[in-house]
Amino acid sequence: MRDLRRRLAALAALAVGASLIGVLPAAAARGEGDGAAADVYHDSGQGVLDWASCGDTTTLALQCAMLEVPLDYAHPQGRKIKIKVDRLPATAPKEKQQGPILLNPGGPGDSGLWMPASIAGQIPPDVAAEYDWIGFDPRGTNGSDPHVVCDAHYFDAERPDYQLGQGTAQAWLDKAAKYSADCAAGWSWILPHMTTVDSARDLDSIRRALGTKKISFYGGSWGTSLGSTYGQLFPSHVRRMVLDSIVGPTISWYDHNILQDKEHQRRFQAFAEWTAKADGVYHLGTDAAAVVKDYNTVDAALRTAPVSAAPAPGDIGPAEFEDTFYGGGYNFLRWPRMATVLSAYLVNHDTRPLNIAYNRYAAPGPDDGAFPNYNAVQCSENAWPRDWEYWKQDQAAVNAVAPFYTYNNMWYNAACMFWPYQGSTAGRLPITGKGLPPVLLFQATEDAATPYEGGLAMHKALPGSKLVVQNGGSFHEILFHGDACLDDTFVAYLRDGSLPTGKGLIAKTCAPEADPAPVYVTPTPAVAARAATGTTAPSGALSPADPEFVRGADGARS
Template sequence: MRRARAVISAVAAIGGVLAGVTPAASAALPAAQNTGQGKLNWSSCHDTTTPELQCAMLEVPLDYAHPQGTKIKIKLNRLPATAPKSKRQGPILLNPGGPGDSGLWMPAYISGKVPKDVAATYDWIGFDPRGTNASEPHVTCDAHYFDGERPDYRVSKGTSQAWLEKSAKYAADCAANWSWFLPHMTTVDNARDMDSIRRALGTQKINFYGGSWGTSLGSTYGQLFPSHVRRMVLDSIVGPTISWYDHNILQDKEHQRRFDAFAAWTAKADSVYHLGTDAATVKRKYDQVEDALRSNPVDAAPAPGKIGPAEFEDTFYGGGYNFLRWPRMATVLSAYLTKHDTRPLNIAYNNYAAPGADDGTFPAYNAVQCTENNWPRDWEFWKKDQATVNAVAPFYTYNNMWYNAACMFWPYQGNQAGRLKITGKGLPPVLLFQATEDAATPYQGGVAMHRALPGSKLVVQKGGSFHEILFHDNPCLDDTFTAYLRDGSLPTGKGLIAKTCAPEPDPAPVYVNPPAASLKAGTGLRPTDREAVHGVR
């Protein structure tokens, strides 16, 4: 561990420089404090698909404790309301999660998923969170961090030292260029940006839809600015009190359940995929392919590098987000084992898991999660604790561990006070959507948020299909969302669950083998929440 320790020492030294600003201090700022408000100058986005879209940049303070200091810019777009002024219901801000995913695709897409008479009454507002995508600056720590072939995730393969060094170096690279920005990328900072957007729009109240991490963003905004919330919808919910480290452990266990469900589905389709008639055999076939890639990685082109075991796992874990991927996933295994054909693997990797031009939203992901909690810093603790989790959830545990390992070395020490206590005081009724088998934001989070928000209504999808369960043409879910947006109507059920909905039917088992011309480079290592909403296959 000598080389890793050297990097850790450098990171720790940088962390001392950052210790003057705490997330808790940011959260404690007066909600009405003067923030040096920027203005919005809307112009055409030049979007040929949706020419009505307008774009703007909004200048906001880097540090809301010093509103007249350094400024940064937030990229926004909007699809303006078209209803008569007397029927308009104000802006609805949209966030898909991440942390850090772009919301610029959402106004056109989500407004198109609700009845036209309802969509016409809102100004649909998308935005890129601070430091990400088209906002300025765009934080990049290591543009090639996700290029394949990366070290094997499995600690039994002797790659832990390589991953420790890689993770520590990433944290150091972030701090080397962005020490002035990193402490100001928390959920609280992003919530304050939302209120800057509200004021720039010239409105007293906003509506909000958020999915995944967007539920943390929305509930945080509601805690800071309850009098400025008109309606709020939270879809696929992060629990309001759980630490990010513990949340990841819940994810590991739920991803195992979804992988088990995929294996059982595949086994029922042995006549299509020829991978065995029971789930255990299918899982052994999955392991067989991963073992083969350890010796003979596959060319990743047009993505850089090779597809080894780490890239293979990244390709498959997205099935926990979106079960429409299952036919392609089963095809990957079948083609490799029964036809010695690696083309479906190459296509799936490029569609689901290949890196983009840089490290995407990974800096924002780390800046939020590593900063908001006091993560364990001892590798021996991680090694022992994660081995216990891996014993019951081997599909995803070590993949998830190394994805989050930069928090072991992050230059800014977080603490639990970095996440606000959510009480719902002063909020109108909030509409909550949660699936019982959501792998990315497990069911417990939806229940905990419902209990934290008096007056909220919890709609539960009993089963699993997607992460972020709205907008998949499920009438039970989508009609509930529409009714709330139309006139504030809420489900009338009493008790913990106000309404229960069924999941979508399993996808048909088909062998998917598109032509090579369909290959395209991916947009980031993690399947984005946009993919989850769109049902990308």
């Protein structure tokens, strides 16, 4: 522990003189709207969007630009950074156009550049034609400048085992502490300015650069926190707002992760029950307990005999195996492939489906992706426990009832134990909805990533909002999966502002999608050959058009 304490001391030294993320302008802390404090930077000059073709051969009309914004909105004349923005322009006659709608998929930190073409392509053409569809990369991520990278190899396999009983806790503590130190050493000038409030102010910089008084907004997952924060700061600039799969406005990020652990356990149990009913396909047992045992058997086997992850670096051990499976809690269309992985390994002694699934779902990209932004947001917007003994005891109690995901999620967030920029105990910006038009909320009752409680809490925080609930639904970000009950409600709101007319807590209830058909996912000959030679398509091959894609979660987790 002496080495760990030295790292902590170094981190503390790096933090001296840094602005605390939790400190907000006085008006923002009180939750006031766009008064002088909220718009303090409006005299700083206007960024320009110089649009040019994105070079997208599938969507020729898509345009891209870089927008210069202040690093620190409290000092708008100081250092600047750039946000990458794209747009699919409106094509309706000018008199029918309804202005820009800004889009964010969550993360925190995930790219939204894919969203204009994707979402506009899934709604009626006449409504799509009335809007300018605007995507962007949040500050410090992806195509924005700079793109923050703390440790390009942080997620390379084979990582230490997640399970505390395997004696890897110190390895993870050292790994998380070093990651935080590396972030602070290389990026101390930007990390304190990568909060949700900063990104909300970037949204308003985009609005002003677009030359419009009002914007509409669609956000999913963390994007719901971003949207509600923007609405709190700039309510008079909101025309319409849709929040899908909602982060509760007051819960701490640490407590939110505990809710996730428990909901992921329920989804894993649902997967086991679904697989057991399909014993004729997968031959893994006829009851859910047998399937859970099968999962644990593979997990244990990989501790002593990991599987090659090629072409991804390293091997697939327990940590990589568990990462391959947790995404099934976000999107149950992954269940057939997940069950195939277990069946192939245990029944047919075939590791190719595991290799393919890992490369498809969990293998790392060329660097640490959105993870610096994820930590900059989550670690610094609330006061996190800094004592490992507290984490160990508290998380053991959660693991006792939710063993599928607890330690995986704990180590993913462990950098917050050491993060140099600590948040205020007051937490995130209070959300009151003062001055906002009616906001349309979508929430599934079985969402593992943003549990149902968050939707209820946001509805309570936003007077006049309308809550649409998919009762029994489990997709994370529930729009655009082919459910007409949900999608038609979204389209009606965009078309003319129409809202569900139901009274009470829930304005409209929609039925869940049917479970996927149980099929053994046999790789095509070409894919099987690539798996055998270690040339399977790497992570990132899963496009937003793929039904197994996890929106708002393949880059980060909230």
